[in-house]
Amino acid sequence: MRARLLPLILIPLLMAGCATVSTTPAVTPAEQAAGALLDNGKYREAAQAYLQIANEPRSAVRDRALVHAAEAFERAGDGAAARQTLAQSNRRKLVGEDAFNHDLLNAQFLIEDGRGRDALALLGQNPGSVPDAIRWHSLRARAFTAAGQPFDVAIETAALLQPNAPAKERAANARNVERLLAGVDNGTLSARSAALAGNDPLYPFAARELAKRGLPLPHPLDRSAQVRTQAFPPADSDGYRPPLQLAVLLPSTGSLAGAGAGVRDGILAAYYAETRRRPNIKFYDTNGTAAGAQSAAAQANADGAQLILGPLSRDEINAVFAQNVSGAPIIALNRGVSAPPPGSISFALSPDDEGLFAADRLANRGQLKVLVFTQRDDGGQRALAAFREQLRARGGDVVGEVVVDDGIVDVGPLLAAQTGAGHTAPTAVLLVLKAPQARLVAAQLKVSPFSVLPRVSTSLILNGANARQDVELDGIEFPELPWLLDRRPDLIDADALAAELGTARGPSQRLFAFGMDAWKLAAYLDRLGTDPGYTLRGATGDLRLDSFGIIQRDPSWAVFSGGRPRAAPDGGLQTNAASATR
Structure with missing residues (x-):
């Protein structure tokens, strides 16, 4: 059976005693046509096509077609029709893949009803026989969530951390594993961790949580693949252990030269502020291109670099990681399409991460139904996509989305469209907007039915900031660099640097901190x-x-007060009412 017919639930698992895939009836031309509709996103048309196949007299594939129709309805967002259609399919007449597809869709409905334990009874296949592991582990994670078993949710989520998965998915799943383990009590954490094999994908996360709590590790943690610092000089008591030769790969020419300058100056400021032994440092120009980055990396290795910082862009990183040259470990200053090779790591300031931060900020406070204001900006759309996925993983959802284009001055009609029958009442607002659009929306929210809702944003809200006008933004929280909130007294003062260096102020200030x-x-x-x-x-x-090999980052949170970002209080999100009395 063609894999495309059910891309979200097609998991041809073979359990002991079950019929093999070869017993599944051949796909008919009519099913192929219906599958093509499904592939092209025409879900309702596909559902109707499958129903027509099922309703043909003496249809040999009636029950299978009903399963496919149910899946098509589910993807169209019509859960009621999906359930009704699946109920008409006789599970006992299905074999092989078709039987498993029925079980998986039925498990999904049970999960949605909060019947996680019942769903698990349909998801007990041998994981080694699951070709589409992502879908299977995802369903099991949701089932364990509904059953209230966080350690088991962490096991399934850790299983999704495949090296070839998209970087943003790996980052989100890793954060979720950490969050889940943080909620497990000491006794359960110790006992369940001891039962994990040393090469289990969850064990490094469990070991980290145990170490944070001062609990013993049941068996040693193998981090040899993560670290290649054996040739570095001995470490100081606090772990300070730079190499002897440090190479920095940044664009000093080309279209990315401005970004490269901000990162370079940040590196040098921190480097010269260090009073202990420092490595010899050498900069290499990548020209902001894949070929330039490969050439720079090869030259750095030829010059005897023990560690490489950079390159900066995704294309450069993909090229350097794909070069597969045995040389110095790399701290890539962005994320590539795949996980860093063993011994190297990646560090990024990513819009996707900002979406994760915002979703966790709201979910931690039980604000799970969110009205979103956004604009057609690449970084903003990436942040919003990550926010939506993470909020759903935390049990919430986006209940409305309002696009605020540059020419819009009155969002009243757009706000009105989010109220009334058929709309779920939001419990919070997310602004994925630049400052001018955010000010416009914030002012009109005050006289709307959503005036008292908590509001969060991404740091995109700082683009176009104006202290005098930004009083409209008072009460809005957003993720911020602790350095800019005076929460890192051990670092060089941000205001003092900004007075001396152009790259330490304005748009490049974040790149400077990144450096x-x-x-x-x-x-x-x-x-x-x-x-x-x-x-x-x-x-x-x-x-x-x-x-x-991914650096996970937890930012500080700021709140607008008097038109300026201030450190947010720890006591929860601000509301308009709260900010008005401050």
Whole structure:
């Protein structure tokens, strides 16, 4: 059977005693045509086509066609029709893939009804026989969530951390594993961790949580693949252990030269502020191109670099990682399409991460029904996509989306369209907008039915900031760099640097902070890789290394007050009413 017929639930699992795939009836031309509709996103048309096949007299594939029709209805967002259609299919007449497809869709409906334990009875296949592991583990994670078993949810989520999965998915799943384990009590954490094999994808996360709590590890953690610092000089007592020769790959020419300058100056500022032994440092121009990055990496290795910082763009990183040259470990300053090779890591300031931060901020406070205001901006759309996925993973959803284009001055009609029959009442608002559009929306929210809802944003809201006009934004929270909120007194003062260096103020200020943290990662790479409980307090946030070589970052949170960002209080999200009385 063609795999495209049910891309979301097609999991041809073979359980002991079950019929083999070869017993499944051949796909008919009519099913192929219906499958083509499904492939092209014409879900309702596909559902009707499958229903027509099922209703043909003496149809040999009636029950299978009903399963496909149910899936098409579900993808069209018509859950009621999907359930009704699946109920008409006789599970006992299905074999092979068709039987499993029926079980998986039925399990999904049980999960939606909060019957996680019943759903698990349909998801007990041998994981080694599951070709589409992502869908299967995802359903099991949802079932365990509904059953209230967080450690088992963490097991299934960790199983999704495949090296070839998209970088943003790996980052989100890793954060969710950490969050889930943080909610497990000491006894359960210790006992269940002891039952994990050393090569289980969950074990590095469990070991980190155990180390954070001061609990013993049941067996050693193998981090040898993550760290290649054996040739570095001995570490200081705090873990400071930079290499002897450090190469930095950044664009000093080409279209990315401005971004490269901000990162470069941040690296140098932190480098010269260090009073202990520093490595010899050499910069290499990548010209912002894949070929330039490959050439620079090859030259750095030929020059004897023990560690490489950079390159900066995704294309450059993909090219360098694909070069497969045995050389110095790399701290890539962005994320590529795949996980870093063993011994290297990646560090990024990503719009996708900002979506994750915002979703977790709201979910942690039980604000799970969110009205979103957004604009057609690439970074904003990436943040929104990540926000939506993470909020759904936390049990919430986006209940409305309002697009605010540059020419819009009155969002009243758009707000009115989000109220009334058929609309779920939101419990919070997310603004994925630049400052001018955010001010427009914030002012009109005050006289809308949503005036008292908590409001969060991404840091996109700082684009176009104006302290005098931004009083309209008072009460809105957003993820911010702790360095800019005076929460890192051990670092060079941000205002003092801004007075001296153009790259330390304005649009490049965040890249400057990013460069400062890049140097700290180079200096503490060894401890990050060998101490599972270690967190590096950086200019951009609290940094830690996950088991896939990705630096996970936790930012600080700011709130607009008097038109300026201030450190947000720990006591929860601000509302318009609260900000009015401050």
